[in-house]
Amino acid sequence: MDIQLKRGMLDVCVLAAIKDEDSYGYQIIKDLKPYMEISESTLYPILKRLEAGSLIEVYSVEHNSRLRKYYHITVAGLMRLQDFKSEWKELEAIYDFVTRKEKDKKDE
Amino acid sequence: MNKEEYLIQIKSRLKGFSQEDIDKHLDYFSEMIDDRVEDGLSEEEAVAQMDTPEEAVNQIIEDVPLTKMIENKITQKHKLETWQIILIVLGSPLWLGLLLGAFGILFGFLATLGGIVFAYYAVVFSLGLAGVLSVIVSVASLFVAKYTFGAFCFGAGLICIGLFLSLLLTVKTVSLAIVKAVKAVFTGIKKMINK
Numbered sequence: 001m002d003i004q005l006k007r008g009m010l011d012v013c014v015l016a017a018i019k020d021e022d023s024y025g026y027q028i029i030k031d032l033k034p035y036m037e038i039s040e041s042t043l044y045p046i047l048k049r050l051e052a053g054s055l056i057e058v059y060s061v062e063h064n065s066r067l068r069k070y071y072h073i074t075v076a077g078l079m080r081l082q083d084f085k086s087e088w089k090e091l092e093a094i095y096d097f098v099t100r101k102e103k104d105k106k107d108e
Numbered sequence: 109m110n111k112e113e114y115l116i117q118i119k120s121r122l123k124g125f126s127q128e129d130i131d132k133h134l135d136y137f138s139e140m141i142d143d144r145v146e147d148g149l150s151e152e153e154a155v156a157q158m159d160t161p162e163e164a165v166n167q168i169i170e171d172v173p174l175t176k177m178i179e180n181k182i183t184q185k186h187k188l189e190t191w192q193i194i195l196i197v198l199g200s201p202l203w204l205g206l207l208l209g210a211f212g213i214l215f216g217f218l219a220t221l222g223g224i225v226f227a228y229y230a231v232v233f234s235l236g237l238a239g240v241l242s243v244i245v246s247v248a249s250l251f252v253a254k255y256t257f258g259a260f261c262f263g264a265g266l267i268c269i270g271l272f273l274s275l276l277l278t279v280k281t282v283s284l285a286i287v288k289a290v291k292a293v294f295t296g297i298k299k300m301i302n303k
Binding site: 024025026027039040041042044045048049064066067068069 | 133135136137139140142143144146147158159163164165166167168170171172
C-alpha cells in the first residue's frame with residue numbers, strides 16, 4: 001500500500017482501538033492483532049503524532065510498582081474517526097465505479 | 109537478549125536525540141517488555157517478539173523530520189562544560205567567519221543560478237520582441253518605399269520569431285531542471301549536517 005495512505009490508515013486504527021475505552025501500548029497492539037500486525041516501533045511514532053495533533057491524551061497510571069502510559073481519545077480524535085467513515089463512503093463509491101466499468105466490459 | 113541489553117542497544121542508537129526523547133523511548137520499550145512479561149513471557153521471549161533494536165530505531169528515525177533531527181543535534185550541544193563554552197566564544201571570529209563565508213558562497217551560487225535563468229528568459233523573450241518589432245518595421249518600410257530594407261527586416265523578424273517559438277518550449281524544462289538542482293544541493297547539505 002502507498003506509504004502515505006498506510007500512515008493515515010494506521011493513525012485511524014489506533015484511534016479506533018481506544019475510542020470506547022482508554023488503553024495502553026501493548027493492549028492496543030493486541031487489539032489490532034486480528035486485523036493487522038503492528039509492531040511497537042510502528043506504533044510509537046503514531047502515538048506521538050496523534051498526541052502532537054491533540055487527537056489523543058496521555059496519562060500515567062501506577063501498575064505493579066511501575067508507571068504505565070494510558071492513551072485517551074479526545075473530541076478531535078473522535079471527529080477524525082467520523083471524517084474517516086465519510087471518506088470511506090466516498091472511497092467505496094469510487095471503487096464501485098472503477099470495478100463496475102470492468103464488469104460491463106467483460107459482459108460485452 | 110534480555111530487557112537490559114535490549115534497552116542499552118536502543119539507547120546506543122539514539123545518539124542524535126535529546127535526553128528527554130531518549131528517556132521517553134526507553135520508557136516506552138521498557139513498558140512493552142514488562143507488559144509482555146506480565147502476559148507470561150520471559151524477557152528473552154518478549155524481546156524476540158519485538159523488532160530488533162536496529163529495526164526499531166530505523167522506524168523511529170524514518171518518522172522524524174530532518175529539520176527536527178538538526179534541531180536535536182543543535183540543542184544537544186547546549187549541554188556543554190563551561191570551558192567548552194569559553195572556547196567556542198573565543199574561537200567565534202574564526203568559525204563564525206567561516207560559517208558566514210559558507211553562507212555567502214551558497215547565496216552567491218543561488219544568485220548566479222537565478223541570474224542565469226533570468227538571462228535565459230530575457231534572451232528568449234527579447235527574440236520574440238525583436239521579431240515582432242522587425243515585422244512591424246518591415247511593413248512600415250513598404251510605406252516609405254524602402255523595399256529591400258523592408259524585406260530584410262521581414263526576414264530577420266521571421267527568424268527571430270521562429271527562434272523564439274522553438275526556445276519557448278525549452279524555458280519550462282530549464283526552469284524545472286534548475287529547481288531540481290537547487291533541491292538536490294539542499295538535500296546534500298542536510299545529509300552532511302546529519303552525519
